[in-house]
Amino acid sequence: MSKLFRAVIMGPPGSGKGTISERIAQSFGLQHLSSGDFLRENIAANTEAGVLAKTYIEKRLLVPDHVMTRLLLPRLEEMTRHSWILDGFPRTLAQAEALSRACELDVVISLNIPLETLKERLRHRWIHPASGRVYNLCFNPPRMQGVDDISGEPLIQHEDDRPEALVARLRHYKDVAKPVIDLYKAKNILHTFSDTDTDRIWPHISSLLNTKIRTDQSSAQRASTN
Ligand SMILES: Nc1nc2c(ncn2[C@@H]2O[C@H](COP(=O)(O)OP(=O)(O)OP(=O)(O)O)[C@@H](O)[C@H]2O)c(=O)[nH]1
Ligand SMILES: Nc1ncnc2c1ncn2[C@H]1C[C@H](O)[C@@H](COP(=O)(O)OP(=O)(O)O)O1
Numbered sequence: 623m624s625k626l627f628r629a630v631i632m633g634p635p636g637s638g639k640g641t642i643s644e645r646i647a648q649s650f651g652l653q654h655l656s657s658g659d660f661l662r663e664n665i666a667a668n669t670e671a672g673v674l675a676k677t678y679i680e681k682r683l684l685v686p687d688h689v690m691t692r693l694l695l696p697r698l699e700e701m702t703r704h705s706w707i708l709d710g711f712p713r714t715l716a717q718a719e720a721l722s723r724a725c726e727l728d729v730v731i732s733l734n735i736p737l738e739t740l741k742e743r744l745r746h747r748w749i750h751p752a753s754g755r756v757y758n759l760c761f762n763p764p765r766m767q768g769v770d771d772i773s774g775e776p777l778i779q780h781e782d783d784r785p786e787a788l789v790a791r792l793r794h795y796k797d798v799a800k801p802v803i804d805l806y807k808a809k810n811i812l813h814t815f816s817d818t819d820t821d822r823i824w825p826h827i828s829s830l831l832n833t834k835i836r837t838d839q840s841s842a843q844r845a846s847t848n
Contacts, residue, residue: 627705633733657710734816744783
């Protein structure tokens with residue numbers, strides 16, 4: 623059996639974590655686990671943690687670490703037979719430390735995108751709030767303007783995707799993410815990609831994963847034949 627592969631993707635709001643995770647899921651068969659989607663599912667199902675998380679999300683605050691880890695870690699523990707890419711978790715050092723105790727990561731992808739690019743993207747971002755599906759009027763527009771492709775329901779824009787709100791969100795991201803990035807750098811698993819376009823970053827991520835996944839699989843095969 624091939625070795626399971628565990629990856630995390632990090633980056634500021636609008637850096638393309640969701641978009642790139644979907645490509646990774648499709649190209650490499652990894653399960654895309656998104657903390658935002660998972661929270662929305664729990665809110666929709668009215669679970670205890672979902673009800674609690676909702677009060678923070680409505681105020682556009684981060685959900686407390688103990689709530690996030692209580693929600694996410696059991697879900698990861700269920701995924702013993704799947705390779706996955708985790709998007710949106712960990713966001714804080716406490717979350718990263720809890721994750722390290724639960725499993726060993728193979729790769730951490732960090733997206734480093736210029737501020738002007740982020741502003742421009744988020745200005746054009748429209749989302750379907752119930753599912754979390756994301757569109758961009760220039761990059762991946764919905765089939766019909768203002769309408770979700772799958773449900774036919776209206777799309778909305780986030781208040782905090784406005785350029786004025788973004789600068790504060792970005793500063794907050796950098797403060798909180800810095801120790802997480804330092805931790806993964808020290809573990810030698812951090813890979814940073816800097817560019818303005820997802821399509822230009824993608825070939826580099828794809829070749830990194832090709833190398834890592836193939837190398838891991840052949841060493842697992844060697845181990846099983848020894
Ligand atoms: N123009 C352009 N838009 C892009 C590119 N890559 C992604 N987008 C769009 O930019 C927006 C942000 O991408 P997401 O994948 O939602 O980014 P994210 O990092 O998951 O964002 P958060 O959920 O806020 O953390 C979306 O509207 C994407 O469709 C790109 O290379 N060019
Ligand atoms: N790892 C995490 N720790 C704390 N809060 C989190 C979290 N992941 C997601 N959240 C919260 C913060 C966001 O307000 C909300 C939605 O997350 P998201 O879909 O990643 O969107 P956003 O781009 O608005 O941050 O959930």
